[in-house]
Amino acid sequence: MLKSGVYLQMAPVLFGRGTFATIAENAKKLGMTRVFLITDKGIPETSPVTNAKKMLEDAGLSAVGWNGVQPDAPEQVIKDAAAIARRERVDGVIGIGGGSSLDTAKLVSVVTVNGDEVLKGPTLVENLMAVLTGQKTERDLYPKKPLPLLLISTTAGTGAESTYVAVVSSIDLDIKVGLVRAGDFAIVDPSLTDTAPPIVTAFTGLDAFSHANEALTDEKNTAHADLLAYEAMRLIAKWLPIAVKDGANNEARDNLALASNFAGISFSESGVHIGHSAAHALGHKYHLPHGMCCAWATPAVIEFVAKDYPEKTKKIGAAMGIDVKSDDPKVIGKTVADAVRALMKDVKLPSPKEKGLTKEQVTSLKPLIYKEPLCETYDGVVTEQDVVTLLDTIYDRF
Ligand SMILES: [Fe+2]
Numbered sequence: 001m002l003k004s005g006v007y008l009q010m011a012p013v014l015f016g017r018g019t020f021a022t023i024a025e026n027a028k029k030l031g032m033t034r035v036f037l038i039t040d041k042g043i044p045e046t047s048p049v050t051n052a053k054k055m056l057e058d059a060g061l062s063a064v065g066w067n068g069v070q071p072d073a074p075e076q077v078i079k080d081a082a083a084i085a086r087r088e089r090v091d092g093v094i095g096i097g098g099g100s101s102l103d104t105a106k107l108v109s110v111v112t113v114n115g116d117e118v119l120k121g122p123t124l125v126e127n128l129m130a131v132l133t134g135q136k137t138e139r140d141l142y143p144k145k146p147l148p149l150l151l152i153s154t155t156a157g158t159g160a161e162s163t164y165v166a167v168v169s170s171i172d173l174d175i176k177v178g179l180v181r182a183g184d185f186a187i188v189d190p191s192l193t194d195t196a197p198p199i200v201t202a203f204t205g206l207d208a209f210s211h212a213n214e215a216l217t218d219e220k221n222t223a224h225a226d227l228l229a230y231e232a233m234r235l236i237a238k239w240l241p242i243a244v245k246d247g248a249n250n251e252a253r254d255n256l257a258l259a260s261n262f263a264g265i266s267f268s269e270s271g272v273h274i275g276h277s278a279a280h281a282l283g284h285k286y287h288l289p290h291g292m293c294c295a296w297a298t299p300a301v302i303e304f305v306a307k308d309y310p311e312k313t314k315k316i317g318a319a320m321g322i323d324v325k326s327d328d329p330k331v332i333g334k335t336v337a338d339a340v341r342a343l344m345k346d347v348k349l350p351s352p353k354e355k356g357l358t359k360e361q362v363t364s365l366k367p368l369i370y371k372e373p374l375c376e377t378y379d380g381v382v383t384e385q386d387v388v389t390l391l392d393t394i395y396d397r398f
Helices: 019-029 048-058 075-087 099-114 121-132 198-215 223-245 250-269 274-286 290-305 310-319 329-346 359-363 366-371 384-396
Strands: 013-015 034-038 062-066 092-097 149-153 165-169 176-180 185-188
Touching: 013 019, 013 250, 019 048, 019 092, 019 149, 019 185, 034 048, 034 075, 034 099, 048 062, 048 092, 062 075, 075 099, 075 165, 092 099, 099 149, 099 165, 099 176, 121 176, 149 250, 185 250, 198 223, 198 250, 198 274, 198 290, 198 329, 223 250, 223 310, 223 329, 274 290, 274 359, 274 366, 274 384, 290 310, 290 329, 290 384, 310 329, 359 384, 366 384
Parallel strands: 013 185, 034 062, 034 092, 092 149, 149 185
Antiparallel strands: 165 176
C-alpha cells in the first residue's frame, strides 16, 4: 500500500539558462517597487549577479543592496537587516545566493513587517510544529503578510528556493531552528552556478544527493517526493563528475541545477534525518562545509536504512546505473554505499582524515547527534548503537 501524505506545492520555479534576466520583470509581477536586495560577499566579479541592482534600476525599480549574509543566519544579523529594510521602506525582498542568502531573505521578509517577536524561540518552535503537524499553514502564522519574496539560487545544492523553512541560529534556544516561510517565486538559472570551483561543485552536488537520499526514508515521505528524489540522484550520479572535471560544460551544470531543485522539493515535502543530524553536528563543531559533512554521512546512512528499506536502496542503485542482484539487505546496502563512495572519490571529495579530523573527534559527537531533533524523523527506529555505527562508518570506511 502506498503511504498517504501531503504533496507540497511551493513557490513557482522559473528554470533555465538565462532566466536571471527576468529578475526585474518578476519583481514587478510580485508588486515590488523598492527592493531589499540580499546577496553574500563572495560573488565572483564574472557572475551576472553583480548586475542585479543595475538590472532592477534600469527597469524603473529602486533597490537597496545588503550583503551581510552569514552562515546559518545568526538571529541578531536578521534583526539588523530587517531594521535597515524597515528604515529604507522597502516593499519587497530578493535573495540571491546559496542556502544562507536565501534563508536570510526568507527571514527578513517576515521580520521586517512582523517585528523581532517572531524570532523568539518558543514562537519559532510553536509555529514550526503547527505547520509540521498540519494544524496551520504559513498564512496563519504571522499577524502581517510577509513582504513579497523572490528567491534566486546560485548553487546547485541546497534547493532552498523550494523549501519552506529558513534556518536561523536562535539566541534563546542556542541552536539552529527553522522559521516557516516559502518564497513567492523562484528563479533557477544554471548559468549562475558556472563560476563554482570544482570542490564547491562537488560538495554542493553531494549535499543535494544527501537530501534526495534521506527524503526517501523520512517519516513524512510520499510517493511524489520519491519520484523527484530518484531522478535527482540519477542526474547527480551522471553529471556531477562531468561538472567537476569541466565547469564549462553547460549540459552538466543545467542538469545539476535541476537535480538540486528536485531534491529541494523532495526533502521539503518529506524531510531529512540522521545523515543531516550527523552533518549538523560535524559542521557546527569543526566548522566544515555543510555539503561535505552530508556527503560523508551518505554511504553510512544508506547502509543503515537498507535493512528497513531494501527495495528503495536497490532503486537508488538503479538510479546510479547499478543492478543489485542480491536480496540480502546487507549486501544491497554495501553495494549501493560503495557506489556513492566511488562517486565521492571521483569528484575528489576529501575524507574526514584528510580534513584533519581524528576518529575520537568524530565519535565524540554521539550524544549531540542522538539529541538532535532530526534524529527522530527517520521512518524507523534509531538506537544509540546505530549512531555509534554511523560515526564509525563515516570515519573508517570513506
Ligand atoms: Fe543539506
